[in-house]
Amino acid sequence: MLLPTSLVGSYPQPDWLIDRDKLSKQVPRVRAGLWLIAGDKLEAAQDDATILAIRDQERAGLDIITDGEQRRESYSNRFATALDGIDIENPGTTINRSGKPIAVPRVVGPIRRTRPVELRDLKVLRANTSRTIKATVPGPFTMGRQAQDDYYKDEEAVAMDYAAAVNAEIKDLFAAGADVVQIDEPWMQQHPDKARQYGLKALDRALAGVTGTVAVHLCFGYAAVVHDKPSGYSFLPELEDSKAQQISIEAAQPKLDLKVLQELPSKTIILGVIDLSDMTIETPQLVAGRIRGALAHVPADRVVVAPDCGMKYLPRAVAFGKMKAMAEGAALMRRELTGA
Secondary structure, eight states: OOOOOBBBSSSOTTTTTOHHHHHHTOOOOOOOOBBBOOOOOHHHHHHHHHHHHHHHHHHHOOOOEBTTTTTTSSTTHHHHHHSEEEEEEEEEEEEESSOEEEEEEEEEEEEEESSSSSSHOOOOOOHHHHSSSEEEEEHHHHHHSSSSSOOOOOHHHHHHHHHHHHHHHHHHHHHHSEEEEEEOOOOHHOOOOHIIIIIIHHHHHHTTTTTTTEEEEHHHOOOOOOOOOSSSSSSOOGGSSSSSSSEEEEEEETTTTTGGGGGGGTSSEEESSOOOOOSOOOHHHHHHOOOOHHHTTTTTEEEEEEEOOTTTTTHHHHHHHHHHHHHHHHHHHHHHHHHH
C-alpha cells in the first residue's frame, strides 16, 4: 500500500489500568509500580487493554497495528529489567535527557536474556487483528545509556551484550508472526558521539541474522517531557549504513528540515506528521500537507505515515482523534498521487 499508516508504538493506557497521574511525572527506567490492578489479575487486564488499543487503531483506519505497549510502564523498562545481570531491587542513577538524575537499572553481572520478554504480547496482538503488525523493543545503545554499569566498566561491552539480548528477542518476535519489529534508539540523538563510536556496531549486532523488516526509531523525547526541541537531528544520516530497512523520525513538532531525508536514500522513512505537544487535533488537510512536504525529498513508496513519537502521554480521546486524522490525511494524499 502507498503511504501506509502506523503508530510509532504506544497508545494511551486506560485510566483503570495505570496511574496516569504518576506516569505523567516520569518516563520510568526501572519498575515504578504504576499498575492499578492486582498482580493476579494484571495480565488479564493488560490483555483487555491491548484489545481495546487494537480496536481503536482499526477503527481509526491504521494499516499497521501495534499492541499499544499496554503492558509497559515505559518503552524500555519492561525489557531492560527482565534480563539477568540487573539488580532491580537496588537501582543505579544516570542523567536523563533533561539533565536530571534518574533511577536506572544497575548492571551487576553479565547481561543475558534467559527467556522471551514480549513474545506473549506479540501473540495476543497477532491473534486479535488480521492487519499487518509491528512489535517494538528498546535498543541496545539506549538501554546501555540508561543503566549504571557496576560490572563491565566498559560502555561498549554493555551495549553489545544488550544487543545480543535484543537480537534473540527480535528473532522470536518474527518467528511468532511479527511483520515489522522496531528498535527504539532515542538516546542516539542525545549522545551522537557515542552513537558514532559504538552505537551502529551494537545495532548491527542486534540485527545479526535477522531476516524480517526492521525499523529504528529516533526522537527528541516525549513531548510531555521535552518541550523545546531542535529543528535537526545530531545523529540520523549515519543510519543509512545500518542494516535496518526503515528509519522512524519525528518531524511535526520540531518542524524538521526534511532535506535530511535525502541522506537516507535506501531507507523507508516512517514520517512523524502528528505533533504530540499540541492537544488540538490536526485536520486531514494539515496531515496531507506535512506528507507532501516530505515527498519533495523522498518518493511516496518509501514513506510510512506515523505520529512523531509514542502517544501514551496523550488523553485517549485526543490520541484517537489525531490517529484518525492521520489516516484520513494519508488517504487524501493517496488520492492526490494516484488520481483515484
